[in-house]
Amino acid sequence: MSSLLQGVNLYLIGMMGVGKTTIGRLLAKELGYGFVDTDDVISQATGKSINQLFAEVGEAGFRKLESDVLSQVCAFTKLTIATGGGIVLRRENWGYLHHGLIVWLDAPVELIYNRLAEDTTRPLLQDVDPKGKLRSLLEQRTPLYSQADLHITVQEADTPEDIAKRILEAIPNVLKPQVSH
Ligand SMILES: Nc1ncnc2c1ncn2[C@@H]1O[C@H](COP(=O)(O)OP(=O)(O)OP(=O)(O)O)[C@@H](O)[C@H]1O
Numbered sequence: 001m002s003s004l005l006q007g008v009n010l011y012l013i014g015m016m017g018v019g020k021t022t023i024g025r026l027l028a029k030e031l032g033y034g035f036v037d038t039d040d041v042i043s044q045a046t047g048k049s050i051n052q053l054f055a056e057v058g059e060a061g062f063r064k065l066e067s068d069v070l071s072q073v074c075a076f077t078k079l080t081i082a083t084g085g086g087i088v089l090r091r092e093n094w095g096y097l098h099h100g101l102i103v104w105l106d107a108p109v110e111l112i113y114n115r116l117a118e119d120t121t122r123p124l125l126q127d128v129d130p131k132g133k134l135r136s137l138l139e140q141r142t143p144l145y146s147q148a149d150l151h152i153t154v155q156e157a158d159t160p161e162d163i164a165k166r167i168l169e170a171i172p173n174v175l176k177p178q179v180s181h
Pocket residue numbers: 014015016017018019020021022023039082083084085115122158159160163
């Protein structure tokens with residue numbers, strides 16, 4: 001599989017809590033790739049948590065940082081990249097994402113809500129109605145997530161290993177022809 005991919009990066013997109021970080025790590029291990037999480041890079045580079053950044057520079061400031069990180073990451077090869085849930089919102093990000101293969105992890109709102117109910121690290125869920133917020137974010141973003149090369153549906157009973165295996169099996173069907181120089 002690794003040789004079939006020829007170093008092409010895998011970008012995992014999808015709602016917060018769907019498993020991009022968890023599955024991204026597994027895929028990297030399986031492929032002998034490096035692993036990058038854009039949220040973690042932003043936190044490490046700024047020395048601030050995502051919550052702190054949202055409070056200090058707002059969502060717009062955070063999105064700018066996210067695009068900066070993505071533009072730098074996509075210069076490298078042999079990476080699996082877990083992105084922030086809102087990376088699909090900025091049009092310029094798609095130019096970077098399309099350098100690699102884009103995998104959309106898609107789970108029902110109920111599943112995501114159950115996973116993140118105790119988690120306070122997602123600023124957009126600090127809402128009086130977090131489930132309603134998740135529902136409206138997913139509705140707003142579905143047309144954007146749909147632009148991925150691969151759509152993987154995640155169910156409650158799927159283990160991270162099951163999902164990683166399914167992604168690896170589906171990749172040969174969606175590989176793009178590589179431009180030779
Ligand atoms: N298939 C799975 N089955 C059970 N739990 C899972 C699965 N995938 C992820 N989790 C758990 O769900 C939580 C969220 O997963 P993770 O952090 O990987 O999501 P994410 O998509 O990276 O979220 P974010 O966009 O907010 O960074 C974690 O506690 C993780 O351990």
